[in-house]
Amino acid sequence: MTIEDKDEAEKCIEVAQIAFAAGNVEKAERFLLKAERLYPTAKAKEFLTRVRAAASSGTERKRTPPTSPSSSNEEVRKRRPNHQPPQREYTSEQIAAVRRINTKCKDYYEILGVTKEATDSDIKKSYKKLALQLHPDKNHAPGAAEAFKAIGNAAAVLTDPDKRKQYDLRGEEPVQQAHAHHQYYARGFESDLTAEELFNMFFGATAFPGGGPAAYRRRARSPAPREAHAGLVQLLPVLVLVLLSMMSGFFISEPVFSLTPGAKYPVPRETVNLKVPYYVKENFHTDYQGSLRRLEMAIEEEYIVGLRHACQRERNYRDSMAWKARNFGDSRQYADAQKLRTPSCEKLQSYHR
Structure with a gap:
């Protein structure tokens, strides 16, 4: 257990104290259990005992001494403006x-x-x-x-x-x-x-056909003519966008290259600058009339962006494994997590040398 674990445990105890003061016994118990797992202390144990005792006995109520009927009626009248609705029952x-x-x-x-x-x-x-x-x-x-x-x-x-x-x-x-x-x-x-x-x-x-909030209960009804017209007006921009997207499909040609081989892109090539492998169609040499240099610059940019995303995912995975190992106090698993390789990051680093 490290100093970081101790600090984290102290924060958990503070959160538990705030939750307990607000009446959230379950949240207080969860954070105290986490504090015990991170860095066991007598403070957390004593507080946990109090929280569990409160959870088992229910909310404490203050007892008031017996009063005469007149004073009791007066007390009721005083409390009436601040009367709280009864809590719902549960089994x-x-x-x-x-x-x-x-x-x-x-x-x-x-x-x-x-x-x-x-x-x-x-x-x-x-x-x-x-x-x-x-x-x-x-x-x-x-x-x-x-x-x-x-x-x-x-x-x-x-x-x-x-x-x-x-x-x-x-x-x-x-x-x-x-x-x-x-x-x-x-x-x-x-x-x-x-x-x-x-x-x-x-x-x-x-x-729940008979009760519950409106969020969980939709009652069918026939829209009035004015409401139906308003609905069509609201849907008009969506319909226009769908139509435009369908029409744009007729004018968009297939990509010239692919970074992965396939039935449409079987011919392997390599960029001149970074030696990035890519694949083209069989008729690439006869059909492509653009600038090969600009094409390969776009290929290299797309490849580098893909490596950056893959590198970030690899680092996130390694960090999450290390966090989990440290949280459970497993030093061996923590060491294994630190040794996890990030091949995309290594390849990306090689292009920046």
Whole structure:
């Protein structure tokens, strides 16, 4: 454990103190657990004991001595302007479901209760079951909205083949770290859809026909003539853009070259300056009438830009592996992460010598 771990643990304790003072016991417990993992201290342990005691006993209420009926009525009249609406009730099963996802799950598969071998159908089936259980209109337990977002994010990533493959390659991220950054269980793997949008994709307007906010309930109705006309006016710019994009396809010719070989570009060539390999069509020598020097300058620029993007991805992956190893206190894994090569960066460096 390093000085950086100690400083990070102190920050976690401060966040936990603020959360506890605001009544967010679950958040306080998460950050104290992270502090214990980074740099165990007596301060964090004692505070964690207090937080867990508060979580088990519920919110403390101050007791007032018995009063006479007249004073009691007067007290009621004084309190009436500041009267707070009663909190919505929830069952022990609902709070248990919320806590399982918010505090115990380590990855997307565990959130949805499926294995890594689960099919796309299995994942969707599990999401539907959990979404109906954790939907904010049905589950009023503390943290239900956060858990609902978590299962939505998990389903969106795991039902996307490319994102799921990348997620499996990156591995698990710590739960506490994910919550600290307002992300869910894997930094860099967040859904492009909101939890509400994903829910509507799966259920439409049929999940809660009798209640819930308008965001989750769309009632069909026939548009008035004026509204229909306004809708057409709003769609007009979109239709124009679609038409222009379709027409532009008739005037755009195929690229002259490709950086990767293929059926259309089978002939290999190499730029004169940087020796960058590229591929052209078989009739390139007879059909191409432009400047070869300018073409190769464009090829080299595109190649260098591609190397820069690949280099950045390699560095991000190496840094994320090193962060995970340090966060878990695994010195061997940290050393392995430091040794990870970045071939695109090395190749890019060779062109700048």
